[in-house]
Amino acid sequence: xDAAHRSGCPINLTLExxxxxxxxxxxxxxxxxxxxxxxxxxxxSEEGIASNILADRLKKLVExxxxxxxxxxxxxxxxxxxxxEPAIQLVPLLAHxxxxxxxxxxxxxxxxxxxxxxxxxxxxxxxxxxAELRHLHLGAPRPARSVMAELQAAxxxxxxxxxxxxxxxxxxxx
Amino acid sequence: xDAAHRSGCPINLTLExxxxxxxxxxxxxxxxxxxxxxxxxxxxSEEGIASNILADRLKKLVExxxxxxxxxxxxxxxxxxxxxEPAIQLVPLLAHxxxxxxxxxxxxxxxxxxxxxxxxxxxxxxxxxxAELRHLHLGAPRPARSVMAELQAAxxxxxxxxxxxxxxxxxxxx
DNA sequence: TTTTCTGATTGCATATTGCAAGCAGTTGAA
DNA sequence: TTCAACTGCTTGCAATATGCAATCAGAAAA
Numbered sequence: 001x002d003a004a005h006r007s008g009c010p011i012n013l014t015l016e017x018x019x020x021x022x023x024x025x026x027x028x029x030x031x032x033x034x035x036x037x038x039x040x041x042x043x044x045s046e047e048g049i050a051s052n053i054l055a056d057r058l059k060k061l062v063e064x065x066x067x068x069x070x071x072x073x074x075x076x077x078x079x080x081x082x083x084x085e086p087a088i089q090l091v092p093l094l095a096h097x098x099x100x101x102x103x104x105x106x107x108x109x110x111x112x113x114x115x116x117x118x119x120x121x122x123x124x125x126x127x128x129x130x131a132e133l134r135h136l137h138l139g140a141p142r143p144a145r146s147v148m149a150e151l152q153a154a155x156x157x158x159x160x161x162x163x164x165x166x167x168x169x170x171x172x173x174x
Numbered sequence: 175x176d177a178a179h180r181s182g183c184p185i186n187l188t189l190e191x192x193x194x195x196x197x198x199x200x201x202x203x204x205x206x207x208x209x210x211x212x213x214x215x216x217x218x219s220e221e222g223i224a225s226n227i228l229a230d231r232l233k234k235l236v237e238x239x240x241x242x243x244x245x246x247x248x249x250x251x252x253x254x255x256x257x258x259e260p261a262i263q264l265v266p267l268l269a270h271x272x273x274x275x276x277x278x279x280x281x282x283x284x285x286x287x288x289x290x291x292x293x294x295x296x297x298x299x300x301x302x303x304x305a306e307l308r309h310l311h312l313g314a315p316r317p318a319r320s321v322m323a324e325l326q327a328a329x330x331x332x333x334x335x336x337x338x339x340x341x342x343x344x345x346x347x348x
Numbered sequence: 349t350t351t352t353c354t355g356a357t358t359g360c361a362t363a364t365t366g367c368a369a370g371c372a373g374t375t376g377a378a
Numbered sequence: 379t380t381c382a383a384c385t386g387c388t389t390g391c392a393a394t395a396t397g398c399a400a401t402c403a404g405a406a407a408a
Contacts, residue, residue, distance in 0.1 A: 006221040008282025010275030010289040011202050011268060017279065019195045021396090028185050038355045047180040050397055055356055065278075077354055077405060086278040093274055094185060096267045101184030104239075104260040105191065108182025115184040195365090212386045224366055229387055251374055251385050 017064050022049060026057050027066065027087055028094060031133065032114060032151065036080050046111070061087075082137040091126045091133070095119060113158045114151050121147075191238050196223060200231050201240065201261055202268060205307065206288060206325065210254050211246075220285070235261075256311040265300045265307070269293060287332045288325050295321075
């Protein structure tokens with residue numbers, strides 16, 4: 001049933017899974033924004049993903065084993081999407097993508113603070129973050145360090161600094 | 175003239191440049207296979223890229239500043255494509271993509287040997303390879319170590335081992 | 349009962365892709 | 379000088395993917 005692969009090259013096969021304009025955006029939002037529901041992913045998306053494309057990508061990512069989908073026990077028709085282990089192992093890749101983007105594309109300051117922290121923290125920080133994701137998404141024990149909290153604090157700090165004394169900038173975070 | 179960006183997020187902006195099924199394939203072949211001409215990229219492609227798509231990607235990658243294009247002094251109508259510095263800085267990203275692909279997709283042994291070496295060598299090997307690429311593509315001085323030669327030797331060794339005593343497998347390399 | 353929220357689906361226009369064929373200019377050998 | 383092979387690249391056309399707006403049915407909240 002699977003379409004034949006174009007080649008057995010690891011880079012090619014990775015591109016066959018992730019090589020489009022939306023898949024990694026969805027994973028990024030589940031991973032860094034902890035968005036676990038369809039509407040959360042659609043409405044708070046920075047990039048404004050269309051609902052049919054989101055539905056398609058969620059389905060494909062679940063089929064590819066990067067996400068899992070379970071019903072929400074509290075809401076019968078609510079689905080909860082979680083990162084599976086292969087997606088958690090994309091943390092270093094996303095960190096490098098962020099680092100490259102910071103250097104070679106016109107990023108905005110507030111949206112690149114996370115990439116900056118991930119880059120500066122390096123592999124130890126990535127490992128801590130992956131441990132935290134395994135807690136949030138796979139039910140592993142809670143690790144001592146919360147990288148997520150650090151990332152969000154840094155994001156809020158940038159927003160506050162940019163806004164000066166002004167409140168009500170744009171929460172939109174998580 | 176530039177299309178507006180979807181957002182200033184570094185990951186999104188990187189995807190806007192590289193987030194499709196072919197751009198990184200082209201860069202991979204220029205980088206690891208040292209393919210510098212249109213026909214080389216088209217004919218020896220593992221994945222069989224169509225000529226119109228190759229032409230489109232080469233144009234876009236040149237516009238994005240990842241590749242440069244100059245005429246071949248020996249052949250008036252021959253173009254030589256070279257990696258620009260931003261593309262050379264994709265080495266760590268491609269190494270991670272290869273590592274992820276090796277772990278989570280059905281790679282073939284002979285095509286994943288390079289990814290394995292890149293993964294095992296880690297950042298020091300990546301730096302050595304980037305120095306070599308700066309020599310091959312940007313005219314920088316030749317570095318002491320040739321990672322390219324190491325990668326090709328490893329590839330040939332795998333081919334030879336798999337073929338047993340048989341010759342004439344499939345050169346296709348470089 | 350009505351409204352809102354849930355994860356989606358549908359229709360339709362446009363853009364991208366894949367494939368085969370072809371092009372004009374250049375090179376190199378006969 | 380002739381001509382086939384090669385150069386980067388284009389064109390036509392069908393199939394597929396994307397983007398957008400509207401909409402859906404079931405469930406929960408008011």
